[in-house]
Amino acid sequence: MSRTTYKELEGKIESTLQFLRDELKKIKSGRANPSIVEDILVEAYGDMQPIKNVATISVADPQLLTVQPWDKSLVEPISKGIQEANIGINPAVSGDLIRLPLPQLTEERRVEYVKLMKEKLEEARIAVRAVRKDVLVGLQNKEKDGDMGEDDLNRMEKHVQNVVDKANEEIEEIGTHKEEELMKV
Known part of the structure; x- marks a missing residue:
């Protein structure tokens, strides 16, 4: 994978993860922040x-x-x-x-916040999938134009998928941490 494509992929995914972190900070956990x-x-x-x-x-x-x-x-x-x-x-x-x-959160409110948090996680997953799709389409176009071979394309597609899998793992980790924070009384 060209360095530009790789940096672009990682940059877009990192900005998606940072946006998710920032959005989750805004969800009150009952603690002052x-x-x-x-x-x-x-x-x-x-x-x-x-x-x-x-x-x-x-x-x-x-x-x-x-x-x-x-x-x-x-x-x-x-x-x-x-x-x-x-x-x-x-x-x-x-x-x-x-x-x-800050008022104490009721159990009902905590459950609402967990639901909202899960919506934000899904939005982040969708954004990561969109980034993956854009990069893969770009790679397939390069292969179609003869700028790279089929073996290179397959290798790069696997690499892109590995980066996306790591991002999805991080999204899950962020979500698990925030859910624990929200449900802690």
Whole structure:
């Protein structure tokens, strides 16, 4: 397999896996994690900004996040933005600090989050299959054009499948870890 095709395959698969990791971080596990609120858009300086660009988000304890705006005039817009994001967290403002107590997850909610997580895993598997299909079609076209022989094509197809199998194993591993995290009381 040409280095470009191989790097392209690995790059696309890695970006798919990173997107999956980022999406799963947004699924609340009942534990405080800055990723729950960092991308919420708030009005700041006449524009919409993610909270992570205008404040420091910290984990005070396993059930509490704190948001410390860099500019005290942003306390209210950040608090309002979190409320309007409809994520089940009610901000408590004390001075220039915003406290975000995280409610305990019910068993029913945990099961819903596991279901959502499995949907995200399936989306990642579909994306990996699409990458595999694109690479294989490209290789078959090269073989058809006479740029490579049938033996090379077969060898490269096996290599592509090995890379895809490893990616699918990693997707399963990520899913197993997140499910354990979600179901842990």
